[in-house]
Structures are given as C-alpha cells and as structure tokens.
Amino acid sequence: MKKSKLIMMLGSLLLVSLFIFPLWNITLEAPQYPEPLGMDIWITKIADHNPNDVKNINLMNHYVGMREIPEHMKEFDIFPPVVMAMAILGLLIGWKAKPKFYLAWFVLMSVLGIAGMYDFYQWEYDYGHNLNPKAAIKFVDEVGKPMAYQPPLFGTKTILNFTAHSYPMVGGYLLFLGMFSSIVAYYISRKEDRDDALGGS
Amino acid sequence: MKKINKTAFLLLAISLIVGLTSCVQDKSQKGALAGSTAEKVFVAPGEYDDYYAFLSGGFSGQLAVHGLPSGRLFKVIPVFSVDGEKAYGFNEETKPMLETSYGSIPWDDSHHPDLSQTNGEIDGRWCFINANNTPRIARISLKTFETVEIIEIPNSAGNHSSSFVTENTEYVVAGTRFSIPVPQKDMSIDEYKGNFKGALSFIKVDPDDGIMSIEFQILMPGFNYDLSHPGRGKSHGWMFFSTYNTEEANSLLEVNASQNDKDFIAAINWKKAEEYIKAGKFKTVPTKYAHNVYDESTHSATSTMEKTVRILDPAALPGLVYFMPTPKSPHGCDVDPTGEYIVGSGKLAAALTVHSFSKMIKAIEEKNFDGEAYGIPILSFDATLAGTVQQPGLGPLHTEFDGKGNAYTTFFISSEIVKWKLGTWEVLDRKPTYYSVGHLMIPGGNSRKPFGKYVLAMNKITKDRYISTGPEVCQSAQLYDISGDKMELLLDFPTIGEPHYAAGCPTELIHPYTQKIYKLEDNKHPYVTKSEHEAKVVRDGNNVHIYMTMIRSHFAPDNIEGVQTGDRVYFHVTNLEQDYDVPHGISIIGAKTSELLIMPGQTETFVWEPKNIGVWPFYCTDFCSALHQEMQGYVRVSPKGSDVPLKWSLDGEDL
Structure with missing residues (x-):
C-alpha cells in the first residue's frame, strides 16, 4: 500500500482516541488549592481530573451564582457519532478515494472543529454569565457591570482568586495530529505521483 | 608623657583582650542562639519536618x-x-x-x-x-x-x-x-x-x-x-x-x-x-x-x-x-x-x-x-x-x-x-x-x-x-x-x-x-445521609432522629419544628464535603456534650435533651468558608404533647 494512503488511514483512526482520552482540560489554581482543581472534557462527559474535582468546582462556583457543571449535555449525544462517522469517512477516503479528497476531509474536519469550539465558547459564555440572581457574592467590574466568570477558550486567565488554564489534553493533541496527517498524506501522494510519473517515463 | 602613653596603651590592650575573650565566652554560653544552630531546627514556611515524633x-x-x-x-x-x-x-x-x-x-x-x-x-x-x-x-x-x-x-x-x-x-x-x-x-x-x-x-x-x-x-x-x-x-x-x-x-x-x-x-x-x-x-x-x-x-x-x-x-x-x-x-x-x-x-x-x-x-x-x-x-x-x-x-x-x-x-x-x-x-x-x-x-x-x-x-x-x-x-x-x-x-x-x-x-x-477525606460512597454509618434530598426527621416515641447534612455553607434541614420538651434528640450529621481540610462542626445551645467536628464524608451523632420550650439555634463551629457565619439553623421546641407537627425544611422547602 502507498505510504500516503497509510498515513491518511492512520490519521483518521487517531480520531478514535477521543473515545479513550479526554479532549480538553480546564484547571483552576488558587492559594487554598495547592493541588489545583481540574475538569477533563471528553466527547462524552465532563469528568474529575482528580477525584471530586467537579463537585468542588461546583461548590466554589455556587457562591457567585454559577450553575453546576451538567452531568449531561446535548453535545455528548452529538459528538460521538460525528467523530465516529468522520473516522470511518477518513478511512474510506484513504482506502478508495483520490488524494484531493484528503484535503476535503481536512476542510470538513476543520469546519466541524471550529463549530465545536464555537459551541464550547457559547457554553462557557453562558456558564460564566448566566448567574443565579440570588447568589451570595455579587461582584461588579470597573464600569459597574456584573462580573462574569467565563473560563478562557484557550490559554490562561485570572478569575477572582483563581487562575484558570484551558488547554487540550491527549485526545485533543491526537485529534490535531490526525487532521494534520491528512495534509501530510496529500503532499506525500503528490510526491508519489511525481515519482510514479518519473519511473513510468 | 611618653611613659603615660605607654601605660595607657597597655591598659587599652589589656581591656581589649579581656573584652574580646568575654565576648567569646558570651557566644559559647548562648549556644543554641548561635546562627548555625538556629538553622539546624529551622523549617522554612511551607516546608516539612524530616521526622514525626509521637510523644x-x-x-x-x-x-x-x-x-x-x-x-x-x-x-x-x-x-x-x-x-x-x-x-x-x-x-x-x-x-x-x-x-x-x-x-x-x-x-x-x-x-x-x-x-x-x-x-x-x-x-x-x-x-x-x-x-x-x-x-x-x-x-x-x-x-x-x-x-x-x-x-x-x-x-x-x-x-x-x-x-x-x-x-x-x-x-x-x-x-x-x-x-x-x-x-x-x-x-x-x-x-x-x-x-x-x-x-x-x-x-x-x-x-x-x-x-x-x-x-x-x-x-x-x-x-x-x-x-x-x-x-x-x-x-x-x-x-x-x-x-x-x-x-x-x-x-x-x-x-x-x-x-x-x-x-x-x-x-x-x-x-x-x-x-x-x-x-x-x-x-x-x-x-x-x-x-x-x-x-x-x-x-x-x-x-x-x-x-x-x-x-x-x-x-x-x-x-x-x-x-x-x-x-x-x-x-x-x-x-x-x-x-x-x-x-x-x-x-x-x-x-x-x-x-x-x-x-x-x-x-x-x-x-x-x-x-x-x-x-x-x-x-x-x-x-x-x-x-x-x-x-x-x-x-x-x-x-x-x-x-x-x-x-x-x-x-x-x-x-x-x-x-x-x-x-x-x-x-x-x-x-x-x-x-x-x-x-x-x-x-x-x-x-x-x-x-x-x-x-x-x-x-x-x-x-x-x-x-x-x-x-x-x-x-x-x-x-x-x-x-x-x-x-x-x-x-x-x-x-x-x-x-x-x-x-x-x-x-x-x-x-x-495519610488519608485526606473519607469517601462518602463508602460511608456505612447506620444514620448516614448521603444527599440533601435524603435529609429527614423521624420520631420514635420520645426519641427524635435528625438526619442532617452539612456542606458549604448550610445545614439541611436548617429549620426543624415539632420537637417537644422531654424528647431525646439525636443529631446524626453527615459532612457531604469531599475536599481536603473542609471539616464542619455543630452544636446547639444548652447541649450537655461537646461539639461535633466532622471530617469530609464522615457521620457523627450528638444527643440534645431540650428542657425548655422556645426556638433554639445551632451553628457551624469550624470556620469553613466566607459564609461560615451564615451556616446556622433553628429547632422549635414545643411543650410535651403539643400538636405542632414534625417538619423540616431548607430555604422554605420541605426536603
């Protein structure tokens, strides 16, 4: 089998790792938490990084009126079949289709990825802004607007006494590697075509 | 003049030597105050001792x-x-x-x-x-x-x-x-x-x-x-x-x-x-x-x-x-x-x-x-x-x-x-x-x-x-x-x-x-309350059993009515926290026993025998959060035989 096909198929298979590893992680650091609190975001759930972390994040957040991190979200129903479908599609493309479809697969993955990030941002926005009006602690910013507690989409941010970090985890990195593989596969296929052409003449 | 100078110099030298030796003596007497000694027992803030000692x-x-x-x-x-x-x-x-x-x-x-x-x-x-x-x-x-x-x-x-x-x-x-x-x-x-x-x-x-x-x-x-x-x-x-x-x-x-x-x-x-x-x-x-x-x-x-x-x-x-x-x-x-x-x-x-x-x-x-x-x-x-x-x-x-x-x-x-x-x-x-x-x-x-x-x-x-x-x-x-x-x-x-x-x-x-918390799911106390929804008050003759929970920063229930003078009231209190170093305490006015100091995931019980009618407060005794002072509640005590029904609630809602 051609190297390009193999890379395309292996790259698609890397998507399956999202069922084995978490995609993303948000970690909260504070002086009172020498062991920071962390939640791991999977395509199927939001889970403790260390035992009881989600419970303890909820406990902290209830003072400012943030809702509890949901045990179930509609995304948990949508993501798994989409990821599985894209993995199968990638495998099929790698096996049968022409290399230009590798790029098409990459573009489709990117669109879905951006949609996913947008969805994640919207949830974060709601989570950080939609506060219980009866919250015990109500802070306002310098212009007198109610303070929001939205965690960063990517990177590090200070929220009151917490420093929040938002970065991909193993599943996320493998997802990027899988997507990147499709581009690599495309370029290798072009080189292979050139080599074939030279060999043929 | 020269001789006087010489004598003065000698005296000065002697006093210097004496002064110096007395200084040395002073230092050796201080012993444990010497800098190097202090360093040997100094454990910097946030660092740990090398040994446990059980005395x-x-x-x-x-x-x-x-x-x-x-x-x-x-x-x-x-x-x-x-x-x-x-x-x-x-x-x-x-x-x-x-x-x-x-x-x-x-x-x-x-x-x-x-x-x-x-x-x-x-x-x-x-x-x-x-x-x-x-x-x-x-x-x-x-x-x-x-x-x-x-x-x-x-x-x-x-x-x-x-x-x-x-x-x-x-x-x-x-x-x-x-x-x-x-x-x-x-x-x-x-x-x-x-x-x-x-x-x-x-x-x-x-x-x-x-x-x-x-x-x-x-x-x-x-x-x-x-x-x-x-x-x-x-x-x-x-x-x-x-x-x-x-x-x-x-x-x-x-x-x-x-x-x-x-x-x-x-x-x-x-x-x-x-x-x-x-x-x-x-x-x-x-x-x-x-x-x-x-x-x-x-x-x-x-x-x-x-x-x-x-x-x-x-x-x-x-x-x-x-x-x-x-x-x-x-x-x-x-x-x-x-x-x-x-x-x-x-x-x-x-x-x-x-x-x-x-x-x-x-x-x-x-x-x-x-x-x-x-x-x-x-x-x-x-x-x-x-x-x-x-x-x-x-x-x-x-x-x-x-x-x-x-x-x-x-x-x-x-x-x-x-x-x-x-x-x-x-x-x-x-x-x-x-x-x-x-x-x-x-x-x-x-x-x-x-x-x-x-x-x-x-x-x-x-x-x-x-x-x-x-x-x-x-x-x-x-x-x-x-x-x-x-x-x-x-x-x-x-x-x-x-x-x-x-x-x-x-x-x-x-x-x-060392252990940091007790796992709530492993708690097999006969009077454990594992969530606020399970909190309740049960009367058994003169015994009243309060199944209570505590978490930052409230008790559930925190309003209890229907207790009567002459009752023997058991507070079975479960700390629902699952975080390191978040104990809560509890006691009620007039209780003839100590407070409870309950570690995360643990259940403890104290007995209170109210002698007088009235409305009696209880509160958390361990500073647990910024809203610790708000962590409190009341028990209403009615006369023996009163028809005030047994009732318990949190934030106006029955649990």
Missing part, C-alpha cells in the same frame, strides 16, 4: 504529634481521655472507645508509644500506647491519626512495662507494675509476699487489619515489672522486663523496695510460650475485659466484653523465663539494634549494667544458675554480664541507640544525657538537660534501624526555661544533634501533659500515605 501525653492520657527538628506540635490525638475539641468520648460513635470492665472512664495516664515494625524496621502503619492506671493498650492508625482500637488488660495494675512491639509486630507486650492478687480477692495487704502475682500480657496483632487479642499472660512472682523491650535480630523471640521490689514490700517502697543489692531483668522466651500454648499447657481462667474497636466504614466504635484469658505458669514450664540479676532496682531495659546487648539502668546504682544475649544463651545451656526465685532459674550475674559503664552519672533511666555503635543514656539525678560506646563501655560525651531528663528518643530507636541524627530528651522538670504561666508550667523536651562526635543542644520546646517515652520515624514513612 506520650502522660497524665493527659493522649498522644501528641510533633515534627522534628522544628518541635512544632501538629495534633493531639485523643486516646484515653475525652476531648471536647474533637468530640472524642462525647459523640455517640466514640463513647464505646472508653468502655472498660469498670464502666466508662474519661481519663487515663499514657506512657510509652511504640510504632509497628516489619522485619525490625518501622513500617509506619500503627502507633501503640498504654494506659497506666486502668490497664489498656490502644492502637492508633497512622493513616487517619485516630485511635481505632483499645483493649483492656485484665489481671494487671499500673500497666507500665508496656506497650512495646516485637520486630514483626507479632505482639504488643504489656507488663504490670503493681502485683496484685490474681484473681482479685479480699485479703490482708500484709500477706502480699508470695501471694500477689504480676501478669505479663502478650497481645497478638493481626498483620492485616491490626486487630489486637490477648494471646496469653505469664503469671510471674509478685515483683514490680517496670519496663520492657523486645529482642531483635539474634534475640528476636525474647522479651526483656526490668523488675524492682523483688523484696516484695507492700509499704514504704522507697525504702523497703531498695534493700536488695540486685533485682532482675526477666528474659521471656515468647517463642517457647507459643509452643506451650500449642501444646495446651495453659490454663483458661475467667476474667472480664473490654475490647473496643472503631470501624472506619461505619465511623462508629463497638465495645465487647471478653470473658477469659489463657495463663502460663513459668514455674511449671521450663525454659519460659530466666532472671538476670541486675543491680539496684533497674528502670530502663533497653536492647541495642543488633539484639546482643540488654542495658539495665539500675536507677540507684553508680554503674550501668549491660547483659550479653549470647552469654545469656550460653549460661542457660550450661545451666549456670545462681538459685531460683519461685521456681524460675536465676542466671549467674557474671555469666551474662557483657560489661559495665563505670561512673557514668547519677540515676540512669533509659538508653537509646544511634545504630553506629553508640548508646545514649539519660541520668535523672545528674540531669544529663551521656553518650557511651557499646563494647568498650567508655563514656564519650555528656550534655546537661534542663532539667532532670526521663526518657529520650532517637527516631527508630526501638528497632534494628535507628535514624541517628537527633536525640530528643523529655524532661521531668521545666522551672524557668520558658516565660512563666504561674505555678503550673508546661512540660519540656530538648532536641540534640547527635550526628557529630559531640552532642549539640539545638532546641527547647514545650509539650502537653507529661511526655514519658516517645516514638519517631522519618516523615516519608507516614506522610505520603
């Missing part, structure tokens, strides 16, 4: 956990005395821990902590400690730092030569200081001699869960059994007890028990005892003793009364016990890390007597006896003697070892620690203690592997060492660096109660394995 609380009945080299006090673990701070002995769950055959006892006198061992080395699992007055042995978990078991010792009185652990924690050994009639009977005290007995108890420790059971008692002649230590290495399988009052006096012991030139160290062959037990050479005698076990899954203790104990008679069982004559009322009875030397500190003698284990075995084989006492062979003094440390000090009490061939003995009367060499018996160094040292402790001292960096002296007299607190002053410990040739005093620090013995070990044997 007995003496007449406080408790066990104190300190760090070394800083001397800082971290926790007082309640063991034999009630503790209102931690609700020990006050909440329903721990009340059974203080049950005895005499009923519930709120106090005792704790003396000698010892740590569990595997292969002669400290394994960081449990700490054992004895109650001296009403004889008991306690086991403390070093995962939770809570007392998890207490077993009473029958036929014993003044449980002093306790609680020493054999090198695989096969047994915790407990000996009686007072001899008494066994079984107890109404008889003339004057008939003591020949009639009173001293029981030495061997308490088996389950290697998996640590549960203790009295395997057998050896019924010894009516002497006083003062201290003991296990053999180790080659002498593993033997236990050594110092005795005094071999005169068997029953009055004015300070004179009458000090008459014999030599008393004994009793060598007990407990492997032989096991053979005799197996062969059925014991007598099962009726008695009564409490066995109290705290279950970490139900967070509750139960007390069971045991009915019999197995007794071995050393006079009838050859090879079980031998006496080694030891001068002048030996107190400490300490075995070196190799197991070869047994040091007897004759507290009224001018020299320290050291016995040799291999010479003892040889003397037994050669039947080198010097008579017998109550059927027990007395080995010839010269046959077991390894050597004597001559003129080491006055009033030797206890010896520990550094694992490098040196021994350190405390001298009560001359108030000092003396370092001497095993084998050559020469005195190497001596340092004063302030004042009148009793026990001393080198971490790992009672094991094959001491950690010979520090020795801790625990003093009997404090007087002017600290700022005064009136007639009653704190007790005092002193830390010495023993890593060099000469000992160096580093630190004084105050202690609780009266520290007798202590036990210590490196931090890494315990610290990484």
